[in-house]
Amino acid sequence: MSYETVIGLEIHSELKTNTKIFCGCATTFGAEQNTNVCPVCLGLPGVLPVINKRVVEFAIKAGIALNCKINNFSKFDRKNYYYPDLPKNFQTSQFDLPIAEFGYVDIEVDGKVKRIRITRIHMEEDAGKLVHSGTTIKDSASSNVDYNRTGVPLIEIVSEPDISSPAEARAYMEKVKAVLEYLDVSNCKMEEGNLRADVNVSLRKVGATELGTKAEMKNLNSFKMIENALAYEIERQEEILDDGGHIIQETRTWDDAKGITLSMRTKEAAQDYRYLPEPDLLPIITTDEEIEEYRRGLPELPDARKERFMEKFDLSSYDALVLTTSRQMADYFDAAVRNGADAKLVANWIMGDLSKHLNLENKDISESLVTAENLATMVTLISKGTISSKIAKTVFEQMWKTGDDPEKIVKEKGLVQITDTKAIEEIVDAVIAANPKPVEDYKSGNAKSIGFLVGQVMKQSKGKANPSLVNELLKGKLDA
């Protein structure tokens, strides 16, 4: 039977503020346990929260950039539930009047553009972290709590169930991540957990209007995990439905090592969070003028930048998309072009060799020793014919390892392309003389054998001979 997949994402993003959402504690990741804490974030008796204005500012910016309506009147609510990583046993969050609603992003999968609607964006505080004595909660005799993360500001971005495939889910997550990065409101370091998603998925018969029963997978913090977990879950649900079974509404956990999802807890009886308007905080009033002010202050966003790359640099839609998905990469590209590099050529190098090296070593473009300026110089050396594309690969390897200036590398290693006709002619003559058989073959109509001869010339010149010149001279001599 054929099914339609319905996916919705709840993305949690930690905001990049220096201090926590309701107190002055630092938000630094990886600090010694329970050092970034104070009476307020520990929820001691008698303390009161004070909203960090930057959190509201960042949330509004995210709302505008994700095409939301910003609510002029918004408020905080308490979400009541007991868990030891939650010192007050309620999470200060937003319930019925979130800061932003009714947004969307456009994603592109296989060249097709699709609009994914965003239900709402709300602000909330993060919880602490349980540190188990064993490897998992089940095999631990005891657990401790690290409250450093308690009160780190979060926004939760909730999508409508408009996503129809794992690839779309990934594209949506990538797009949201790109927007947050461009706004500089989140570090978006998924491996540190500051961008993570709860994924809801259900299936329904093609053409059905009612949604099927969904399963939720929490805290997926890499694109691969999202894709893999969804692919597995879709298959699991398909099998159950094909066998005439029913999907149980539940939270499932993704076991990344085994590549399977496992039942965590059933949601048959929906948890009652007994939401309560937060009496210790005032409502957040944002005027239309303030919203306009924020709108004017926004940087160029991924969609606009992609357009610009396509129009100004004549890049393909795909290339422009890849380059603009990461703000750092797009900034890098812009810097290289500013330094005189040919746009198309430098785009290829960024998406090619540079990305390959980054991926292999799992690095961020900001950690690359190859600066945009140096890459621009290298690309210009190619454009001017000073080095061949092939030599450039050698130069790039060196740049990647040492961060050296490409001109210096070329000079020191003597990699300058030989464009002196006489010097090449000497080698050509020698190669023709030493290889009578291939010469005969060529002359008797086997055009392919010229390739061998070109290769020999290049080899003897240690790769420095200008390949097109070699071709030209060889042909001239053989055809004569």
Place this chain on the structure above:
Amino acid sequence: MRLFDKPAHVLHDMLVNKEITAVELLNDVFLRIDEVEDQVKAYLTQTRKTAFEQALFVDAKIAKGETIGFLEGIPGAIKDNICTMGVKTTCASKMLEHFVPPYNATVVEKLQTQNPVILGKTNMDEFAMGGSTENSAYFPTHNPWNLDCVPGGSSGGSAAAVAAGTAIWSIGSDTGGSIRQPASFCGVVGIKPTYGRVSRYGLVAFASSLDQIGPLTRDVTDCAHLLNILCGYDAKDSTSINATVPDFTKSLVQDIKGLKIGLPKEYFVKGMDADVERAIRTAIKKLEALGAEVVEVSMPHTDYAISTYYLLAPAEASSNLARYDGVSYGERVEGIDIVDMMNKTRSAKFGEEVKRRIMIGSYALSAGYYDAYYVKALKVRTLVKQDFDEAFEKVDLIVAPTAPTPAYKIGEMNSDPLKMYLQDICTIPLNLAGLPGMSIPCGFTNTGMPVGLQLIGKPLDEATIIRAAYTYEQSNEFHNSIAPLGEDKK
């Protein structure tokens, strides 16, 4: 010379004039505590050593010829739900039996700039839930005017200490009448300022949108001085009001000529004690005689105030008290797993009244009941506010009883929580509306128990309350009466 029975402003003048030293004053209060505290039981914790050091410090200042502030060297006490750094703050609960806050409440910080002498922490109803101080997990406090009676509550310890002379002044908190009602029962002055006037930072929350800190004193003059110290905006409390605080001592004038006073007929409830009604009516006549113009006003939603309060306050409490789970501070009863530990801790360490309110509150917030109870209560709260808004279009001040009865016998109301809740009819509407209200002594019942008159002001208009209260107070001797305890009883 007895010192413990004098108000702070008299003692301040004596210190300034070097008639007494702070240590002499403190020793006299210590003697009084030694004499009567066993009977009154106002204190949960006494801090005699630091109190003595504080007195010495102030005497050194005076000896050096330095000027001293109003409260310097004057012994006072703080309700045990206000956080004091390094000093146990239990909220009269077993849950926080050994809890020592690592920080000071803003009001404590403010007081400390004055170098007062802090005698200790006073008894209360557990987590401020109650009106008799019988809900203390440790022991009940007794009314200094009749030891068989309750002192009122929840700030019963604070009121009893001032009435017994075991403190010259004290700090309480008021969520539904918890300063005014015990002030009335114990014959002292107590004010709940406008919501947001005094920072709540460091006040252990019961119902956040209703809680307010205020002073209990011997007379209106002391009350005005204390307000000057306590009031003011605090960046640590988002609900504190950023408004200028007038010098309240400027309102200590005897002039209410032409002041329009409203008398809400709904506050003279059925079943009101006859002696109380007589005392109140007499006081109102006196106010008229002093030049005020008294008119009747109507507050039609008063009847609903109690049920509104007993939904909203428990709802907020159920969330505020969720943090006491045995995980990182407070008491813990071990269990087989985390849920079991939390259940056992909360079952064992909370008292009956606290559990009752947590259950009511959780119920009111539950899915399916939220709109019918919580949301509806919020709407009625708005109506109660509107009653006051309309009344204050016609009058400058509203006067009413503080409580419908005088202090009752310990144990008398235990079997009937509903009857106890009805006691709050005259005080709760102010908390719902956020208005300031003061209770001042206005006479005695035939059995000699004090009666309190409640003065209710417009938002942020504590000044008018003080002016009227002072004018009234100066026309009688009620505030100079001392509870018959110890030597006085003989």
